Amino acid sequence: MSSESKFGDYGGQFVPEALMPAIEELTDAYERYVIDNEDGFMDEFRRRLADFGGRPLPLQRADQLSERYDTEVYLKREDLLHGGAHKLNNALGQVLLAKYMGKERIIAETGAGQHGTATAMAAAHLNMPCEIYMGETDIARQRPNVFRMRLNDAEVNPVTTGRGTLKEAISETMRDWATTVETTHYVIGSVVGPAPFPAMVRDFQAVISEEAREQVQDKTGDLPDAVLACAGGGSNTMGAFHHFVPDEAVDLYAVEAGGSSLSVDEEEGVAPNSASLSTGDEGVLHGARTKLLQDSDGQIMESHSVSAGLDYAGVGPELAHLVDEDRVTPVNVDDDAALEAFHRLSQDEGVIPALETAHAFGYLEEHHDQVGDTVVVNVSGRGDKDLETVIEETSKRDLDIAPDMSLFREMGGGM
């Protein structure tokens, strides 16, 4: 591990001056505790990931999918991590780091609420006060997650600016941090933001590929031909890829949300997708140079996906770099294919995936003959949080694979 601040031309520290001392302090703490394991930080992190988080997590052969595709398909079961998604790997690491740094307060942004709930859990576990910033639009559509955060004793601060979604929540959390840097740590939710966040979050998530790389060799005697992971900001993606990056023979597919269309509406400033790796271009957002969905002036677009967790106009700078280096292949899957894949994995394997995760399986369905003989797919999270969306979106469509929806139509939005 090393403390990179740039990945090729991407990354960097484009933040207000008032944050720079906090970022320097964090860089120092990252190098000492995470990279050099000072005071046994990483040992405690791994112990807590095991005892509180439930690691190590299985790599499971997907028997029905393997037969369907005539390909050995293995599932890395991050959905079994405490909280139901990979997010806790990062949240636990950062809250513990804040504790080692002597910080007294935790703040975080959240979009769909997965990172917020993971941070609230980690903060409760480590007995730190916690405040979560969440757009008011997201609060309205993610009520169960808001309640989970409140149950874990976190404050939830509604963000009313802009359209009230993830990017406004990130901006607002940065503003809080700019006033409170001396006492507060900002637990960013993905491999985005100013250095050292992208490298540090990747290191906390890298446990995914560290385990998977050993497990797949134990089970098959060899490395896989491909690893597939969905990509929004990219934390599960980098976590699933990191230890495979030096294995040139292993193809790495970052599956983005193609939404309803890959085209953009310049006039309205809306991209009906969140495929920043596939279609975005270089720019600076939230502290880093990376690939972005932006209009020709450089204003950031509103992204859209059936999966709120993939809904972000930027992407981690290291992923942007790995794509430019042709080490990671960016691909995308539209809302319809992701929904079908959601139902297929639920029916065939007994695993109800997050809608984010379903994108990776949507790609496998469409391109299974091109990805090789052995494939690892990262099941980044479980789908319980998405059931309301799935009922609504499935009812709108005519999907052969979906269960009979008539019962749910009558129920309306009562869940």
Add this chain to the structure above:
Amino acid sequence: MGLERAFADEPAFVPYLAAGDPDYESSVEYVEALARGGADVIELGLPFSEPIAEGPTIQEAVVRSLEAGMTPDRFFEFVEDLDVDVPLVCMTYYNLIYQYGDSEARYASDDANGEAVSGEQGPEPFVKKAAEVGIEGFVVPDLPAEEAGPLRATCDEYGLDLVFIVAPTTEGDRLAAMMDQTSGYVYVQARLGVTGARDDVDDATEASLARIADWDVPRAVGFGIKTGDHAERIVSAGADGIIVGSALVDIVAEGHDNGDPVSTVAERLETKARELKDGALRGAQNRPQPEGK
């Protein structure tokens, strides 16, 4: 370079408004009112969709301006339309500077190569255009000294100033690096946090001014100044100028919300500007004369 001249004879009053807030035509009137009220330099905000350094007041101004159709090209027209005899500074975020240029050429080459090439031209097209319309300098809140190399070099090439923001937490080598790069003036952030008018004047201001006393560049203090008395105290404490944003944007917002006539809002801005400038002048009389400056 140029902007230092605005601080030469007396303490400078440096107001900020978001260009195009709440609409293009009213905003032209408002900026001209500030000039009549005694502005020595005017900071014009070019709104960016993700203003991470701004408090609620300026965020709302940014939203109003963007919704009224402000773009970088409209901004340059705006500057040309202004009838003011005051140096103008563009305050914006780096992505807009970085992306500006011939977007048609960019998309054409996207098609040809199948990959994006935006940004390869760097900040030059934006700086060149700004210089053409009469902008004399930039303040870029999300561009710390570590990332400023290309913009600093381009500004030097076109003879424009690049103003850095020094925070209360900026010390040591970082402070030196910024003070060596800043030109025109240095923006002294009076307190931690985001922009926004507040009632008191922080002791940290004096400490910040003292920390940078060794550099020979005008020191303009901003963040939280909203009355003539604030301005007086800040200048008494040694500032060479005061920067006022949110207190003026508040006047624009109130006028907009109440549906007040543009001329009335412009008069209020001019009155407020005069109050702030007079406060700064009073402050200069109270302060011990520094030798040799």
